[in-house]
Amino acid sequence: MEALLRESAPRVLGVLTRRHGRFDECEDAVQEALLAATLAWPADGLPANPVGWLVTVASRRLTDAQRSDAARRRREEADVALPAPGPVPDCDDTLTLLWLCCHPVLTPPAQVALTLRAVGGLTTAEIARGLLVPDATVAQRISRAKARIRASGARFTEPDTDERTARLPAVLGVLYLIFTEGHTASSGAQLARVELSGEAIRLTRALHAALPGEGEVAGLLALMMLTDARRAARTRPDGALVPLDRQDRALWDPAAVAEGTALVEATLATAVPGPYQLQAAIAAVHAEARRAEDTDWRQILGLYELLAALAPGPMVTLNRIVAVAEVRGPEIGLLQLDAAADDPALARHHRLDAVRAHLLDRAGRHDEARVHYRRAAERTLSLPERRYLLERALG
Incomplete structure (x- = not known):
């Protein structure tokens, strides 16, 4: 259920923001709907249309927010029955949501925190550990970011070319952090959270398809593919961690290695090297070594x-x-x-x-x-x- 909610949250937020605007209020409503789902679904079972269920509940929360506290409490008490799923558009607004969260009215730290919350579905604590800052700092950044977006009157639309160029570094930073949290979870019993790393790869692949000439987008995708290629070798059957120099390299995914290496070679030959391209090049050097002792340090x-x-x-x-x-x-x-x-x-x-x-x-x-x-x-x-x-x- 946790994976389903994490996957559904950005889509629900995209639907609500496209319908109603008011990104900050929609994000609050989605968080309340997610909480309602964690309470209702274990008892009542998963709805036939989980995204529709969440959209319906979140929409009701938006309406309830306009009423008095007493009326809101009465409405919540009446919501114990499973709501009928509402119609959900087929389009995926996740990239549009990603661009919105990286709006230039926000500081880079606020862009990263808000996008990790709204698009990546990470909790405040997870974001704080990923950024090496206190939980309270992240919570404050998210709250102020939503207020700034509302005050700016930002629209839920695809940015133009100049806007994309300005926002791209923040977008790449966000995708990198989502992948990092998925590849090596900052807490918990599992080393990796594949739903996060997989979503980061999906979004970066979509971004690369939209911006094929951007070297750093290609570099980030290459870095993700080369890193994720080692996933099967990173743990023993009992879940214990296996460090890079002790991994069975026969377990590395050759298709992912080949894709990542090809991306590195292509982008370094045509683009000015950036941080993600350099990190991808480092990962490619590791991938080239058949044994750990053969690594070109x-x-x-x-x-x-x-x-x-x-x-x-x-x-x-x-x-x-x-x-x-x-x-x-x-x-x-x-x-x-x-x-x-x-x-x-x-x-x-x-x-x-x-x-x-x-x-x-x-x-x-x-x-x-x-x-x-x-x-x-x-x-x-x-x-x-x-x-x-x-x-x-x-x-």
Whole structure:
């Protein structure tokens, strides 16, 4: 049911916004309809038309919002029966909704947070973990973003060419974060949430079809395909995490690898390299190696140096340091990690301790490594990651 609601939410919001305008009120109504579904469907069973059910309930919530509190309570009490599904258009408004959430009246952080909520269906807590910011900050960004869109009078229509160019970086950032949360869930018992990564790939593929000449759109799609190609090899049958260097590469999806590699080669030959193209190129280098020990780490380090200059960030820093350690030795990597640890965005993140433990292990300092594996395990909210880190601490 959770997957169905997550998949249905953007479509329901698109239908309501197209019919009624008032994006902010429609988004609130959709959230209430989703809550109503979580209460009604387990007891009454799934409706024959779930999207129609949600559209009907959300539409009623929009009407109820105009009434007094007492009238609203009476109406909600009368809503215990399953409502008849309303007509739902065949068109998919998800991309239009994506462009609206990345409206230029919003700051980039607000664009990302709102789109992850409205289009990606992520909760406030999930968005906060993905952005490495407090929950309250995300909630405030979403609330202010909806108010700004309403005040701007923005229309629910496809943007023109100039508008698309201005909004594209935010759209790509949103799709990247949705995919990342799906590929490695920030919390919970499952390592991956395929419904999120699959939706991110679907939207990016649609965006690439609409904008075939945009190198960064192609680069992002390539990065997703090359990363998702490893999904079957990332966990053992019991759900435990398998790191990249220990994966059975025969389980990697050759069709996804071929598609991603072809996209990388085509876009690097014709477009100015951007952050997503560089990340895709790094993933392609990993894909080219038949064995982990065959990986061309010097080429990967060179690509990370370019990426760090073009789009610096805490995760880029950690990944570059891993590449440095592979090329120049773990002790050099540890020295650079000490300098990076001053970054507030990394100070409490479990990956800082995980990378430190990995480098200490490679340097033969196993007792120190165990301390940091345990500390990383305590800080992660992902159960598969915690299990893996604890196994390394005991090993």
